[in-house]
Structure formats: structure tokens, C-alpha cells
Amino acid sequence: MAAHHDSPAAFLRGGRAALARGPVGLILVEDAVEFAATLRHHLEAGFRTLVVFAPPDLPLPPFADERVIRVTAPVLAPGAMPAIVNACLAVAPEGVWFYYGWNAEFLFTPFCESRSVGELLAFVAEERRDSVLTYAIDLYADDLSLVPGAVSRERAHLDRTGYYALARKGPDGNPAERQLDFFGGLRWRFEEHIPPARRRIDRVALFRNRKGLRIRADHTFNLPEYNTYACPWHNSPTAAVCSFRAAKALKRNPGSSAAIHSFMWHNSVPFGWQSRQLMELGLMEPGQWF
Numbered sequence: 001m002a003a004h005h006d007s008p009a010a011f012l013r014g015g016r017a018a019l020a021r022g023p024v025g026l027i028l029v030e031d032a033v034e035f036a037a038t039l040r041h042h043l044e045a046g047f048r049t050l051v052v053f054a055p056p057d058l059p060l061p062p063f064a065d066e067r068v069i070r071v072t073a074p075v076l077a078p079g080a081m082p083a084i085v086n087a088c089l090a091v092a093p094e095g096v097w098f099y100y101g102w103n104a105e106f107l108f109t110p111f112c113e114s115r116s117v118g119e120l121l122a123f124v125a126e127e128r129r130d131s132v133l134t135y136a137i138d139l140y141a142d143d144l145s146l147v148p149g150a151v152s153r154e155r156a157h158l159d160r161t162g163y164y165a166l167a168r169k170g171p172d173g174n175p176a177e178r179q180l181d182f183f184g185g186l187r188w189r190f191e192e193h194i195p196p197a198r199r200r201i202d203r204v205a206l207f208r209n210r211k212g213l214r215i216r217a218d219h220t221f222n223l224p225e226y227n228t229y230a231c232p233w234h235n236s237p238t239a240a241v242c243s244f245r246a247a248k249a250l251k252r253n254p255g256s257s258a259a260i261h262s263f264m265w266h267n268s269v270p271f272g273w274q275s276r277q278l279m280e281l282g283l284m285e286p287g288q289w290f
Helices: 008-014 035-045 081-093 117-127 245-252 252-258 275-280
Strands: 003-005 022-028 049-054 068-072 097-101 105-108 131-138 157-158 162-169 175-183 203-206 239-243 266-271
Touching: 008 068, 022 035, 022 081, 035 049, 035 105, 049 081, 049 203, 081 097, 081 252, 097 105, 097 175, 097 239, 117 131, 117 175, 117 203, 131 157, 175 203, 203 239, 203 252, 245 252
Parallel strands: 003 068, 022 049, 022 097, 049 068, 131 239
Antiparallel strands: 097 203, 105 239, 131 203, 157 266, 162 175
């Protein structure tokens, strides 16, 4: 049976043992959209624990078992993501692997149909890396007249091209080593409706805890090596977070919703919900893991 806590503080007082062994998934729930599907997907991915931060009026689905911990939290408050993630890191042991994401987002790792997220992270640790760069790949329904909210797993599409990277400047103004800012998807095609600070699609969603580690609101960490896309000597595995969040927000916002009648364009393709498709499109890198 899933455990429940009425606040993040209560969880960190009485439930921190759940953070002692990974991989741990931190799921921030904004609303009921694909809530159950999000939990099921990540349980099947092999997470040892899912800590679900959700509004008080959103119950867990019936299949939630002892691996799921529900925490009532103000997920929609400004700065909620870094506050929640950093609070968990502060009490978790060093070396525990974490994932963070929102409802209506689905983590895909290379060969995830036959290999668990824990197996991938064990390989990453052998490569002496403490983080896995992930890309938020926007998903959207093909027909907004049938799916006005733009969220449909059965009709999900994604962009097969249109992704690019720019050099990321370090504190000294020079390009940061092995760090890039990535763009594409709906945030690129409809950028006039997206604040500049939210246009990047790169996110270090898989990482290993370390003393003093902190995440920032822009999805980067205070330790520069965590923000790199690969180790110095060869390509490293990356992952994809296939996400309906951008499409959902663009159709909920009155200004952008009135201006957008379809998300489809000539580079839209159906999403097959398979890691192979993401790797073939160059949206996920297996690195040296075969």
C-alpha cells in the first residue's frame, strides 16, 4: 500500500528512508492529465521508489503499491521544482540516483523495452559519470478538433527534425566545456508564446546525489560537470523525456490557444512509444552501451 504524507516537511521527517536507495523518481503532479499513465510508465521503467508530489484533491490510482509515496505539496507555486528536489537531495545519502519530472511526461532510456533504468545507471556509474543529459521531446495530438487539450497517447506525434544546439557560455563569458543549450520542438516553433527562459529542451533529469548538490530553476546544477552532455573521452548515453507539458500549456493559455489551430507540420511523425525511434531520430544516444 502506498504511503501518504500531508506536506513535504512531514515526508522529509518521517519518510526519508524512501530516499536511501535508488533509483528514486520524483514526480511533480500539476493536474490529473495522464497522472495514472505517468506513474505506471515509471514503475515499469524500474524505479525502486516514486515520490509523488501532488495537490490534495488528487488521489493515487488503484495500482499504486508500496513503491509509491504520495506527498501533498504546492507543486504550482513559483520555484516549486528546485525547492522540492533540493529538499530531497539535502536528506538523501550520497550516491543515490534520482529522476525528476512532471505528470504527462514519460522517461525513455536506450533499450528501455528490455533494460531497466537501474541497469542504465549502473553502466553510467561505471563510466564515472554522475548525470545523464536528457532532452524534453514535445508530444502533441495530431487533430486539435478531436483533442482540444492536445494530450493523447494514442494520437501522439513529435517533430522528427528542427532540433539544434548553441554554445553555452560559462561564468567567464567563454564557451563552457562540453555544455550546450538545446532547442527544438514546440518551444522552438511557437517561441513567440514561450518565455525565453523556458525555451531550452535540455534537462539533467537523471543524476546521482552528492553532498552540496543543488538544482537551479533553469534545470542546471551548481556542479558544472553535472551539466555536461558527455565525458571527455567518448560519447555518453543520453535519455529523452517525452512530454505533453508544452502542448498542454500552449492550449490552456488563452493567448496562445487562440493563435494555434494545429501543432502539425511537414516534419511531424507519429510517436511509436519506443526507444528505437528516438535513437534513430537522434533524440537519444546510447553511447558505448549496447
